[in-house]
Amino acid sequence: MESAPPFGEPGRGADAPDVRAHSYRAPQQPGSAPRLISQSATGRLNRTRLLEILYDIGPTTRAELARIAEVTKTTIGSIVQPMIDEGILVEGDPRPSSSLGGKPARPIWFSPSGRPVVAVHLSPERVRAGLVTPTGEITAESSAVFSGTTDAPEAIALLIADAIERVLPAPTGARPLGIGVAVAGIVDTDEGRIVEVNLAPRLSGLQLGPILSRRLGLPVFIDHHPRVQALGDRWFGSGRGVSSFASVYCGEAIGAGFVIGGSVHRGGGGAGGEVGHTIVDLAGAVCRCGRRGCWETIATHRWIRTQAAAVGIPGATALTVGPLASLADSGDATAVDLLDRYARNVAVGLINMQQTLAPGLFVLHGDVVEGGENLRALIEKHVRHGVPDHPSGEPSVEFATTGDDVTLLGATGLVLSQSLELLT
C-alpha cells in the first residue's frame, strides 16, 4: 500500500511525469530557520524533532518518547498519530508493561513499507545505486563501472541514471522520496554540480543533480562523500544518539564529515571536509592536488608503500594496511615500527580536527580499518597524546563496522533528513 504523499504531491506511479520534482533541491543549511517561529511552524518542528529522536534511539514507546521530549503522552500522541495514519510510522508488537500490569506498550518505528529512498555512491571509477527502506534495509542494488569508452561526462551521467533506473520500484510500488548521491570529490550542493574529483578529472563540472532530476522526475540531493558517510553513522551506525563526532574516510583519499550538536556541518555550497588537504608539513611531498605537505601525503597507501620499500619490507609496492598490520602482529620489528609511524601520521590529522572542533569521537572508515584493533589502539594513543587534557574527557577513535553500505545508508539519511522537514 502506498503511503500518503508527504510532499503533498498527487499519488501516482513512479513513471508518471512529475512537474514539481524537476527542479534540483539543494540540501538545507543547518540553522537556516528563522529566529522566531510561527505557531504553525512549531507543529512542523515538533514533528521533525520527534523523528530525529526516533532515529537516534530506535523503536520507542509513546511513554518513552514523552519522557525524552519532556512533553505529555497526549502531546506525543497528537504528533505521532497523523504520521501513523500516513504510513510513515508504524506501531510494533506490544512490549510487556514494566510496572503495575498496565496496557502493554507498543513501540513506534518507521514503517519498512514507507516510501523508500534511492541511494547512490559515485566513486571515481564506479557507481553503486541502492533502493533503501526508511528503516535502512537495502532491498535492490545495481552498479556500473565507467569504461574508457564512456569518458564524456554526459555519457557517465546516463550510466548513473541507468543504474538508478534498475533499482526503482515498479510503477505500482511506493514512489521513492528522492535520490541521495554521495560524490567522492568536491561538490557544489547548491547547484548539484560536481566541482572536482582528483581521482577522476572527467567528472569535474558535471551538473549531475539537475540531469538526474530531469531524467528521473525525483528530487535529487548531492553531497560530499565523507559528509554523507557521517550521516550514515549518525542515522544508522555508531554515531546514532551521539551529538558530536567526526566521520573520517581514510583510504586512497582522506575526507571528513562533522556532526556538531546533532547536525552535519556543511560549508557554504557544500564546501569543507577536505581534511586530506590540510597541510601538515610545509616542506613535505607534493600532493595530488598540487600543494605541498598535505595530510594525504603521509597517511595513505602511497606513503606506506614508499616507506615499506625504503625499509625493505617484501611486497612493498602493493602493500596495504591489512597485511602490514598482520606482519606487525607477527612480531616483525620493521613492520611494528612502520605501523606505529603510520598510526602517528593518521593521528596528526585527527589531532588537528580535535583541536579545532573537539568532536570527541572519530569514526574511521576506509583502508585504515583493515588494520584492526592493534592499529585502532595505536591511533587513539597518539591522538590522546597529541591533545591537551580537558575536563570533557579524552577523544576516542573507533573503526566503523558498517563497511561500504554506510555510504548508501548515509545517502538515504541525506534524503530523509531533508524530507523530514517536509513531512508536514
Ligand SMILES: [Zn+2]
Ligand atoms: Zn593536497
